Amino acid sequence: MQINETQLKQVNTQIGRLIAADNFYGKRLKAAGVEKVETVEDFLKLPFSEKEDLREAYPLGLMTCKEEEVVRIHSSSGTTGKPVIIPYTAKDVDDWGEMFKRCYEYAGITNKDRIQITPGYGLWTAGIGFQNGCEKLGAMAIPMGPGNTPKQLQMMIDMKSTVLCATSSYALLLAEEMEKQGLKDQICLKKGIFGSERWSDKMRQRIHDELGIELYDIYGLTEIYGPGIGINCKYDTGMHYWDDYIYLEIIDPKTGENVPDGEWGEIVITTLVKEGAPLIRFRTHDLSRIIPGECPCGSKHPRLDVISGRSDDMMKIKGVNVFPKQIEEVLALFPELSSEYQIRISHLDGKDSMRIYVEASGSNDFKELQKKIADAVKSKIGFTPIVYVVELGFLPRSEKKSKRVIDERYE
Numbered sequence: 018m019q020i021n022e023t024q025l026k027q028v029n030t031q032i033g034r035l036i037a038a039d040n041f042y043g044k045r046l047k048a049a050g051v052e053k054v055e056t057v058e059d060f061l062k063l064p065f066s067e068k069e070d071l072r073e074a075y076p077l078g079l080m081t082c083k084e085e086e087v088v089r090i091h092s093s094s095g096t097t098g099k100p101v102i103i104p105y106t107a108k109d110v111d112d113w114g115e116m117f118k119r120c121y122e123y124a125g126i127t128n129k130d131r132i133q134i135t136p137g138y139g140l141w142t143a144g145i146g147f148q149n150g151c152e153k154l155g156a157m158a159i160p161m162g163p164g165n166t167p168k169q170l171q172m173m174i175d176m177k178s179t180v181l182c183a184t185s186s187y188a189l190l191l192a193e194e195m196e197k198q199g200l201k202d203q204i205c206l207k208k209g210i211f212g213s214e215r216w217s218d219k220m221r222q223r224i225h226d227e228l229g230i231e232l233y234d235i236y237g238l239t240e241i242y243g244p245g246i247g248i249n250c251k252y253d254t255g256m257h258y259w260d261d262y263i264y265l266e267i268i269d270p271k272t273g274e275n276v277p278d279g280e281w282g283e284i285v286i287t288t289l290v291k292e293g294a295p296l297i298r299f300r301t302h303d304l305s306r307i308i309p310g311e312c313p314c315g316s317k318h319p320r321l322d323v324i325s326g327r328s329d330d331m332m333k334i335k336g337v338n339v340f341p342k343q344i345e346e347v348l349a350l351f352p353e354l355s356s357e358y359q360i361r362i363s364h365l366d367g368k369d370s371m372r373i374y375v376e377a378s379g380s381n382d383f384k385e386l387q388k389k390i391a392d393a394v395k396s397k398i399g400f401t402p403i404v405y406v407v408e409l410g411f412l413p414r415s416e417k418k419s420k421r422v423i424d425e426r427y428e
């Protein structure tokens with residue numbers, strides 16, 4: 018999906034502002050002698066920006082507007098190193114709300130809906146993003162935030178919530194709890210909007226079956242507004258993303274070159290109209306592809322496939338490169354298994370070992386099954402893991418994101 022004339026003009030405005038602000042990217046442009054871009058080729062020569070650049074700008078080095086224009090900041094989690102602080106102007110907040118409203122509309126949600134919002138409110142962009150969009154749409158927000166499952170279920174019943182916004186992990190937890198307590202008949206949910214973590218087809222199927230609702234994937238990241246920059250429509254043929262606010266490229270993560278539409282690679286995003294902290298060619302490390310052609314819904318907004326993983330989630334075990342997705346693909350082949358699994362990697366007696374805990378969907382001969390899974394994993398990645406098939410509900414459930422890989426070698 019080549020950058021078009023309008024988008025190039027918008028990038029030029031951003032370039033001018035970044036140079037004037039003299040922040041890390043402005044300096045980078047100056048060093049490269051770039052004052053504007055005129056062609057697609059010029060654009061593709063612009064340097065990338067990385068999360069590390071953003072961290073180094075802590076606390077307010079990304080600010081590209083006057084300080085008095087900043088109405089809010091958000092921050093990405095600082096689990097590894099310093100957090101990233103993103104300043105927003107009033108227009109940024111408004112634009113984000115418009116994008117989010119569009120997401121709800123693409124999911125067929127209207128001002129007659131009641132939207133229960135369970136992602137967290139605060140420094141990070143989740144809860145407040147869902148809230149902004151909901152208010153712009155004119156729907157009734159039920160701003161719960163995460164946790165307190167009994168209260169969530171009570172409100173869901175009493176307020177007759179029709180839409181659930183959650184991480185897929187929390188949606189599963191809520192679905193299982195409803196099933197356990199026999200509350201299904203009292204629930205009015207029709208749609209679920211889930212984001213912020215990769216989820217398998219199996220997990221999607223379970224949530225769909227247990228809650229009996231339509232599922233929508235929302236995409237976004239704190240560095241680029243937050244959730245709400247894309248969502249699938251009812252035809253479920255990928256996530257439409259808002260190319261009037263962002264320009265999105267797919268690159269080969271090794272070479273940094275653009276790949277043709279339809280091919281998998283790393284998502285790189287340029288903000289076209291952001292004021293507080295515009296970003297040019299930001300490497301997200303999320304892996305996906307642009308889906309060529311047009312959606313049956315007729316929307317002109319291009320489509321992105323599901324996020325298949327991250328370019329930096331590779332594990333090196335026994336000298337072999339392993340991606341969590343590969344393990345997930347093997348587990349998906351066994352109908353006896355449910356959606357939940359955990360991979361633990363440790364270093365014992367001078368050797369790496371990988372243990373896979375996976376929940377069964379019923380009661381089977383686990384021993385036989387364990388061996389079959391171990392063999393199937395070996396033929397995919399080249400070494401044999403230790404496999405434990407456990408009962409449904411054995412693994413921890415999360416109100417936020419599930420931790421599926423635990424590397425004990427570095428703890």
Ligand SMILES: [Zn+2]
Nearest residue numbers: 250312314316
């Ligand atoms: Zn569509």
